[in-house]
Structure formats: C-alpha cells, structure tokens
Amino acid sequence: MATTPTPRKMVVVYSRADRIFRRIVTAGALTSLLLLGLIAGFLIFRSSGTFREFGLSFITGSEWFSAGEDPIGGATTALVNADDASVFSIGPMIVGSLVVALIAMFLAVPLSIGGALYIEFYAPRGIYRILVSLLDLAAAVPSLIFGLWGIQVFTPIGVRWATLLNDRLGFIPLFSVEFENFARSPFVAGCVLAALVVPITTSVAREVYSRTPRDLIDTCFALGGTKWGAIRSVVIPYGKSGVIAGAMLGLGRALGETVAIYLMLNLVFDYSFQILDSAGGNVASMIALKFGEATDKEISALIAAGLVLFIITLMVNMIASSIVQRSTPRA
Amino acid sequence: MITNSATDRYQGIEPLRPWAVTRSTRLKNLSRSLAFAFVAFLVTLVTPLAKIDGWAVAFLLINIAWIVGQTSRLGVKERRDAVLRVVFTSLAVLAFIPWMSIFITVLLKGYRAIYPGYFFSDMRTSTPEDEFNIGGAGHAIVGSLIMVAIATVVTLPLGILSGIYLTEVRGRLTFLVRFIVQSMAGVPSVVAGLFIFTTIVQPMGKYSGMAGGLALAVLMLPTVSRTAEEVLKLVPDDLRSAGYALGARQWRTAIMVVLPTVKSGLITAGILGVARVIGETAPLLLTSLNTNGFVWNPVGGTVASLPTYIFSMFMYGTEYSTSRAWTGSLVLLALVFGFFVLARRLGATAAQKAQTDSRKAKKLKKKS
Missing domain, CATH: 1.20.58 (Methane Monooxygenase Hydroxylase; Chain G, domain 1)
Structure with missing residues (x-):
C-alpha cells in the first residue's frame, strides 16, 4: 500500500500592492485595540490625581463631598481653600452596583434558560422564526425606555412584590426595611434591569442550544427518553459554558447600565444590604447624576469612578468572551 | 443525476x-x-x-x-x-x-402628543407644559440623525477593515482582534461618554454634536465589526478562488470580488450599529447635552438628541412634559425598529445572494 499523498506545501508570496493592502487592513483592525488602550490610558491619566490623593480609600470609603460647590458662585479664592475639604470615595456605589446586578441576574438567568429552551425545543415551528426576531428586537429597545416603563408601569407591581417579600420574609436581614417605602429600591431596579438583560442572555443561550448536535438528541429519543430527558442529559451539559458566557455578558451590561438605574434607584452614599429599602448605589448612574454640576476636582473623581467601572466590566466581558471563544471552535 | x-x-x-x-x-x-x-x-x-x-x-x-x-x-x-x-x-x-x-x-x-408639527418644530418658543399642538421634537430628531451619521462615517470603514482582517487577511493577530472586539462590546456607555469628554469636549472647551457622534462611534464599533465579520464569512471560498484564478491579487479580489458580493450585508452592519446606538442616553448627557432649538452645525455647541430630549422632558415631571417624553420614546422606538427591519431585509437578501452565487459556482463546476 502506498502512503497517502500529502498536499503540496503552498508558498504564498505577496506582491508589494498586497503587502500594502494587508498593512492598511491590519491597521484598521487594530484601531479597536488602540481605542481600548486610549480609553484606559486617558481615564488613568485624568484620574491619577484623585487616586494619588485618596489612594485605596477611594474604593473603600463611603463619603462623597465636594466642597467646591459654592452656592453663591464667584469667590474663587474661597474655592481654592474649600476644595481641600472635599472627600471622594465610591465604596457603597461599587457594592450597590454589584447588588443590583446580582438581583437582576438572579431573576434573568432562570428566565432566559427557560425561554431559550422553550424557543428552541417546545415552540411550534410556525412561531419559531417570529420569536427569534422578536428577541433581537427586544434587545434593541433603548434602556432609557426601559427606565421610563420601569418608573411609570412596573413600579406599582414591583412595590407590591416587595411588600409581600417584606411581609413574609422580613425576619431575614436581607428583606428587612427601615422605612416602608419600597419604590426606587435595589429590588425594584433589579427587576427592571432583569427585563433589560433577559433578551441578551436569552439570545446567547438560544444560539448555544441550537448548536447541540441533532444526532445526540435523536439518540436520546431512540433510547426511549422524554424531551426533558434529552434536554437534561444532552442539551444543558452541552450548552453550559455558552450559557455561562451569556450570563456574564448580561452581567457586564447590568453593571454598566446608566439611565435605567438613574431613573429607578435612589442613590445613597451608605453601605446597605437591605435590598427592599429605598436606598442603593450604582457607579454608572452616580457618574451621570453628579456630572452636571461637578467641579474640576470632582470631575477627576468621577473619571476615577469611570475607570473602576471600566475595569470591572472589562474583566467580566473578557472572561465571557474567552469562554465564548473556547466553546466555539473556529476555522 | x-x-x-x-x-x-x-x-x-x-x-x-x-x-x-x-x-x-x-x-x-x-x-x-x-x-x-x-x-x-x-x-x-x-x-x-x-x-x-x-x-x-x-x-x-x-x-x-x-x-x-x-x-x-x-x-x-x-x-x-x-x-x-x-x-x-x-x-x-x-x-x-x-x-x-x-x-x-x-x-x-x-x-x-403626536401631530404633524411634532416632527418639524422645536421647543424654542414653547415650554414643556404647553398644549400638544405647539412645539415638537424636530430638533431632537435632527440632532440624533446628525450624531448617528457622524458615528457611522467613522465606524463603518473601520468595522469593514476589521472584518476584512478577520476573514481575508487572517494575520497573526486574528485571535486578539476578535477578542478585543468582543470585549469592547461591553464598555459601559457612560465610560465612552467620559472618554470623549476628556479627549474632545475639554480640549475644545465646549460640548458639541461632533463629540456626541464620536462617543456613539466608540459604542458602535464592536457591533459593526462583528456583523461585518459574520457577513464576510458568508462569501463562498469559490469566489475568492475564482478571483485568484483570474490572476487577481489578494487586494483586488477583496475589493472587486468579495466586498461587492456582500455590499448589502455590509450596509446591514452599519444599520444594526445605528439601531444599537441611537437610543444611547448616558454618553450624550456627558458630551452633547441638550438644547431647545435646531442645530445644524456639529461643532457649534450643545445639540439636542432624541434620548436627551426624552430624558429632560421626563425629568421636568409635569403631566404634559411626561406625555412629550412618551411621544419621543414612540418616535425613538419607531426609528430603532425601522432600522432593524431594514437591516433584516438587506441582510436576508445578502445571505440569499451569497448562497445563490455559491450554488451557481457549483453548477458551473459540475458542468465543466
């Protein structure tokens, strides 16, 4: 038997025009890399003053006081002295961001797994395509509109749920409140955020589930398994990493969400783990809130807050996209 | 047979x-x-x-x-x-x-609050509490469209280049570029706003539509690059081979064969990006703010946009202004969906065309 012939090794020689073309394209592709570097660079550069002054306490402390805001205006000499009294730190905001995002993910992940499984395996073929494009459309709804809807339509319902939770489970510290005003609480904001995140996580989960090898599922049926049996033993294990990645993408989105939270949450600079209380924190919406009337020094602090947010979300997203890349082998 | x-x-x-x-x-x-x-x-x-x-x-x-x-x-x-x-x-x-x-x-x-004038008049001579037949959001719509146009002009070429890099050039950095593009999709919108604020608004000394458009471009780039890559992947390899066989170099094949094949798909990429960013509010609050009148000059100072219009109307808090905010939302949602459906249409035809092209190529192969 003769050995199998191996393909001849191709030697590619690019002409000069090709080399120029390739270089231009590479440069274009690297702008996104450059842009990411620039964002990080500028944020670090502009926030270095704040970090130098407050150090680590910028992240752990819980006080935000800008002495430069002179109510009368004018008096610049007074401003210079007064500015030294200002303290900036965002500890409660970071914790609050995590709390709200975790509430959202806690609600959104089961919903999107269930929704994705329904669309992929239970939905009648006739409405399958409609559901898939509806999902894409839902992901395109601006978050501002989610915020408006949340405050005008969802809040009464969310408050009722919160009252119920507090009534029945109030003995758990997590669900206790100081004042029985449940509107603009992390719980209600988290519910709206969940509604915002669900389309994203669902469409990732659905895509992963749709890539399950058909013959494995058919094998399950051939062995006498039920549909749930096939889903449990094949589809869910197969799609696990993809669903985790989708959830991470959703988490990144939830952490960086600004306007919806701005409208839905009462920002308070105090560590609080009572999710039904009308007080919470969020880095992104704090930036938007304080930005309007910020002094120069305060703007530097806000940029530092933005840097913290940028690093957190970038880490979450990088983990997500590395999972995605590992789980989808590409040519 | x-x-x-x-x-x-x-x-x-x-x-x-x-x-x-x-x-x-x-x-x-x-x-x-x-x-x-x-x-x-x-x-x-x-x-x-x-x-x-x-x-x-x-x-x-x-x-x-x-x-x-x-x-x-x-x-x-x-x-x-x-x-x-x-x-x-x-x-x-x-x-x-x-x-x-x-x-x-x-x-x-x-x-x-919808009446025909809503699309053509601004809020210079009317307050948010006026009756619904006075004033409108025309200035906001125009501002939004200008900023989105700036963002598109910046990102579409870059997105297409990165798509070409990932599918045609396939250099050593393919993995890195794909990874960065995917991670960049998660940059919080408010951070993009801060970035443009420090790099454009502060040096220029004023808020402007240009700054707003560039902030939107930062957010739009990942969407455009990823969609462009997906679209370029649809081009059958037969077409590339045909290009090479006819003696075209890589650049010629890419520009004269590959890109024209998926022209509508690349437009889809741009439109999807537009649909993604047209509703972004946070970066515009930091870069272009809001005004009451029409502004046509993108570097001339603050510009109104639909999201900031809705936002400020809502924050105003009276019954009439809230109604105006909802009407603005309706227009915004209609715009987003319109762009989306348009993208779907074009994208579907692009995929179909790529398929028929490859089928034609296969038929030709069989015949010979």
Whole structure:
C-alpha cells in the first residue's frame, strides 16, 4: 500500500500592492485595540490625581463631598481653600452596583434558560422564526425606555412584590426595611434591569442550544427518553459554558447600565444590604447624576469612578468572551 | 443525476403525520385554557393573590395541577416531562411580557402628543407644559440623525477593515482582534461618554454634536465589526478562488470580488450599529447635552438628541412634559425598529445572494 499523498506545501508570496493592502487592513483592525488602550490610558491619566490623593480609600470609603460647590458662585479664592475639604470615595456605589446586578441576574438567568429552551425545543415551528426576531428586537429597545416603563408601569407591581417579600420574609436581614417605602429600591431596579438583560442572555443561550448536535438528541429519543430527558442529559451539559458566557455578558451590561438605574434607584452614599429599602448605589448612574454640576476636582473623581467601572466590566466581558471563544471552535 | 430524479418523483406527496394536532384537539385545548383563565380569575377574587400577576400565578398553578392529574397514570418520567413543558412555556411568556408591556405602553402613552408639527418644530418658543399642538421634537430628531451619521462615517470603514482582517487577511493577530472586539462590546456607555469628554469636549472647551457622534462611534464599533465579520464569512471560498484564478491579487479580489458580493450585508452592519446606538442616553448627557432649538452645525455647541430630549422632558415631571417624553420614546422606538427591519431585509437578501452565487459556482463546476 502506498502512503497517502500529502498536499503540496503552498508558498504564498505577496506582491508589494498586497503587502500594502494587508498593512492598511491590519491597521484598521487594530484601531479597536488602540481605542481600548486610549480609553484606559486617558481615564488613568485624568484620574491619577484623585487616586494619588485618596489612594485605596477611594474604593473603600463611603463619603462623597465636594466642597467646591459654592452656592453663591464667584469667590474663587474661597474655592481654592474649600476644595481641600472635599472627600471622594465610591465604596457603597461599587457594592450597590454589584447588588443590583446580582438581583437582576438572579431573576434573568432562570428566565432566559427557560425561554431559550422553550424557543428552541417546545415552540411550534410556525412561531419559531417570529420569536427569534422578536428577541433581537427586544434587545434593541433603548434602556432609557426601559427606565421610563420601569418608573411609570412596573413600579406599582414591583412595590407590591416587595411588600409581600417584606411581609413574609422580613425576619431575614436581607428583606428587612427601615422605612416602608419600597419604590426606587435595589429590588425594584433589579427587576427592571432583569427585563433589560433577559433578551441578551436569552439570545446567547438560544444560539448555544441550537448548536447541540441533532444526532445526540435523536439518540436520546431512540433510547426511549422524554424531551426533558434529552434536554437534561444532552442539551444543558452541552450548552453550559455558552450559557455561562451569556450570563456574564448580561452581567457586564447590568453593571454598566446608566439611565435605567438613574431613573429607578435612589442613590445613597451608605453601605446597605437591605435590598427592599429605598436606598442603593450604582457607579454608572452616580457618574451621570453628579456630572452636571461637578467641579474640576470632582470631575477627576468621577473619571476615577469611570475607570473602576471600566475595569470591572472589562474583566467580566473578557472572561465571557474567552469562554465564548473556547466553546466555539473556529476555522 | 439519479438522486435528483428520485427526489423529484416523491415531490408533492405529503407524509402522513398521525401525531399531528388535529383541529378538534386544538379547539379543546383552547376552550380548556379559557376555562382555566376564568377559574384563575375567580381565585384572585377570594384569595390574597391579586391583580394580573396574582392571576398569572393562579393560572400557572391550575395548569400544573391539571397536567399532574392527567399524567397520574403514566410514569414519573412522563409526568415530569409534561410539567416541565408547562414551566418552560410560562418562563418564555414571562420573558416576553416586559417587552410586550413596553411596546403597548409606548403606543398608548405616546400617541397623545403626536401631530404633524411634532416632527418639524422645536421647543424654542414653547415650554414643556404647553398644549400638544405647539412645539415638537424636530430638533431632537435632527440632532440624533446628525450624531448617528457622524458615528457611522467613522465606524463603518473601520468595522469593514476589521472584518476584512478577520476573514481575508487572517494575520497573526486574528485571535486578539476578535477578542478585543468582543470585549469592547461591553464598555459601559457612560465610560465612552467620559472618554470623549476628556479627549474632545475639554480640549475644545465646549460640548458639541461632533463629540456626541464620536462617543456613539466608540459604542458602535464592536457591533459593526462583528456583523461585518459574520457577513464576510458568508462569501463562498469559490469566489475568492475564482478571483485568484483570474490572476487577481489578494487586494483586488477583496475589493472587486468579495466586498461587492456582500455590499448589502455590509450596509446591514452599519444599520444594526445605528439601531444599537441611537437610543444611547448616558454618553450624550456627558458630551452633547441638550438644547431647545435646531442645530445644524456639529461643532457649534450643545445639540439636542432624541434620548436627551426624552430624558429632560421626563425629568421636568409635569403631566404634559411626561406625555412629550412618551411621544419621543414612540418616535425613538419607531426609528430603532425601522432600522432593524431594514437591516433584516438587506441582510436576508445578502445571505440569499451569497448562497445563490455559491450554488451557481457549483453548477458551473459540475458542468465543466
């Protein structure tokens, strides 16, 4: 038997025009890399003053006081002295961001797994395509509109749920409140955020589930398994990493969400783990809130807050996209 | 060609499907659901479960109870299967409810303040509390479109270049570029706003539409690059080979064969990016702010945009201004959906074209 012939090794020689073309394209592709570097660079550069002054306490402390805001205006000499009294730190905001995002993910992940499984395996073929494009459309709804809807339509319902939770489970510290005003609480904001995140996580989960090898599922049926049996033993294990990645993408989105939270949450600079209380924190919406009337020094602090947010979300997203890349082998 | 004639012979013959749902079963299911819905309504009257969410819980519980009763004579496995079908269906419904509710709310609350002038007039001579037939959001629509146009002009070439890099050039950095593009999709919008604020707004000394457009471009780039890559992947390798076989260099093949094949797909990439960023509010609050009048000059100072218009109208807080905010939302949502449907249309034709092209190529191969 003769050995199998191996393909001849191709030697590619690019002409000069090709080399120029390739270089231009590479440069274009690297702008996104450059842009990411620039964002990080500028944020670090502009926030270095704040970090130098407050150090680590910028992240752990819980006080935000800008002495430069002179109510009368004018008096610049007074401003210079007064500015030294200002303290900036965002500890409660970071914790609050995590709390709200975790509430959202806690609600959104089961919903999107269930929704994705329904669309992929239970939905009648006739409405399958409609559901898939509806999902894409839902992901395109601006978050501002989610915020408006949340405050005008969802809040009464969310408050009722919160009252119920507090009534029945109030003995758990997590669900206790100081004042029985449940509107603009992390719980209600988290519910709206969940509604915002669900389309994203669902469409990732659905895509992963749709890539399950058909013959494995058919094998399950051939062995006498039920549909749930096939889903449990094949589809869910197969799609696990993809669903985790989708959830991470959703988490990144939830952490960086600004306007919806701005409208839905009462920002308070105090560590609080009572999710039904009308007080919470969020880095992104704090930036938007304080930005309007910020002094120069305060703007530097806000940029530092933005840097913290940028690093957190970038880490979450990088983990997500590395999972995605590992789980989808590409040519 | 034997296989072809064999399939031709059976064309038009429908296989029997004894398991298919008949009309009478469907009718029975529907009437049962209606009966359950009514029972659930009765339950809400006598128990603490109240309002529409209480009704939904009651409805779900009744359905599950019925399923459990129905499958009582079957095994545990079958019962679990049947119950989980109901659970997944209700989870899916629950996932879609907020979106449906938003759509309906925007329509119901938004149509009040609409009149033809809404699209052509600005708020210079009217206050948010005026009657609905004075003033409008024309300036905001124009501002939004200008900023989105700036963002598109910046990102579309870059996105297409990165798509070409990932599919045609395939250099050493392919992995890195793809990774960065995916991670960049998660940059919080407010951070993009801060970035442009420090790099453009502060050096220029004023807020401007240009700054807003560039902030949107930062957010738009990942979407455009990823979609462009997906679209370019659709181009069959046959076409590239054909280009090379005709003696074209790589750059010529890329520019004269590959790109024209997916022209509409690349436009789709741009439109999808636009749909993604046109509703972004946070970066615009930091870069272009808001005004009451038409601004045509993108470097001339603050510019209104639909999101900031909605935002400020809503924060104003009176009944009339809130109504205007909802109307703005309606316009914004219509724009987003319009762009989206347009992208879908073009994208579908692009995919079809790529397929037919490759089929034609295969036919040619067979003939020769």
